[in-house]
Amino acid sequence: MVPVRGRLALARDGFRAYGLIAMMWVRSTMAYRASFALTTLGSFLGTGLDFVAVLLMFGHVERLGGFSLGEVAFLYGVAGSALGIGDLLMGTMGRVGLRVRDGTLDTLLVRPVPVLAQLAADQFALRRIGRITQGLAVLVYAVVQLDEVQWTPLKVLMVPMMLLSGGAIFAALFTMGGAFQFLAQDAAEVQSAFTFGGNALLQYPPTVFAKDLVRGVTFLLPLAFVNWIPVMYVLGRPYPLDVPEWFAFAPPVVAVGFWVVAGLLWRAGLRSYRSTGS
């Protein structure tokens, strides 16, 4: 077992290496500014399309599952920005299986920095801020629309808290997906089902889904903490399930929990790779 201090040093090395590698990719991207601007714009518009779908829907109905356009936009903005943050930070974890298959993972294992940091920062794509920007834009639109919410200092603070915790939760989910690829090397699609699929789910109010699904997303794979539960507090609406009120403030704790599980899975995956070589 690695002592606590050793683990902290490992984490510090990991963050440092992540920063070094990511900065290098950013620099190399910036060598082609026009291309960067276009791909970022593409990412912004591409992710914006499904909000257009939401707008179209509201062209026909006043409310969706009892929620107004502003409220749905609020849910959408939080989930979209959180996924954007997670995708920016850990999105390349989808390539773990590929690197196992072509054997290039070995080249990362002979370097003096944590493999997870090297993989996560590999091909760091700044254009992914397109998705975050789009999410934030919808969020701003939502706040302008929401005149029924009584903003208190606590509710205002909830917004950055949700974005950071949600980003961490999605980032952990990407990491778990990466760890899973040690077992099933072509499981990148499974990973996407949970991350991008989870986001697609969270963009809509929990009331439009079956109770069992909401229960699963609350207790089994607690994605509901990204936006559903805390947003219900901000909007002053009841959550469809009977959950204690403090759940609204739990996202940071849930994010830490996600990361503990992700860390353990990652370690198990890497250990199994190092004993089987495949």
Next chain:
Amino acid sequence: MDLIELDGVEKVFDVRRRTGFMRREKRQVRAVDGISFTIPRGEMVGYIGPNGAGKSTTIKMLTGILTPSGGRLRVAGIDPARERTRLASRIGVVFGQRTTLWWDLPLKDSYRLMHRMYRIPDARFAANMERCVELLDLAELLDVPVRQLSLGQRMRGDIAAALLHDPEVLYLDEPTIGLDVVSKSKVRQFLRDLNAELGTTVLLTTHDLTDIEQLCKRVMVIDHGRLMYDGALAGLHEVGESERMLVVDLEQELPPVETDLARVVKVEGPRQWLAFPASVSAAPLVAQLAASYPLLDLSVREPDIEAVIAKMYAGGADGAQGARLV
């Protein structure tokens, strides 16, 4: 103290194979089956064997990529599997088949990143860069993205990358595979100098016996996960009774040449193939032929490693048939 120590090291893989619908068979493969050797500081050792013999598996255990299933293994006093990242800054690794450089970035950027990642002091980094750029001819390549480099250029780039942090030991897995003659000789010369001037310990796996001949005094042969031979290269040729082949082109078609230094194994028009022991020089044979036959051209072909090992198995039972015409 020995830099590298292996004592009864084993690596067993579980291989699962589908034998039918839903049915799987589990089989154990002993990729490395109880290997023991030590390498003192400053030595340059060749590690050879046929495909699938366990060479790469051994290197992966020495670098900490793979965890051994049994036995004891130390590199610079460190257990590689347990302290992989600590060991990493003391070793250099070059995989012939895949690059450790960042594929899409200019060579220079990869080096800059290594500099920070390995926390190499600025002065050391500058000095090592200068040395590598000069000796490996990298000056023109520094701004080129790695994916645009030729195999030989990339290999030189990779070797430099493995040496910037002053490793105590350098592992090279097939460093000359697929390289042209000029690139091969450049790489070999560089490795020789590195070992002579800096005293870097080098362990290299290869298919090319010429690599070993030109670089290593000591050679280890592995097959089926076991160490078959550990000693001088000349001794290997004796054990394997391997033969080199002298190919001569005569001015006209003649009956097989007469010589007591070699056997004629094949005649094809004016071209004849003569087999002679790999452990002796070709010069006396050439001199003898040149004195009595009209020679147009000649060339010497080295035995390949598979042939040598095949003959080691045969145990010298029949030396007359083993040499392979290539």
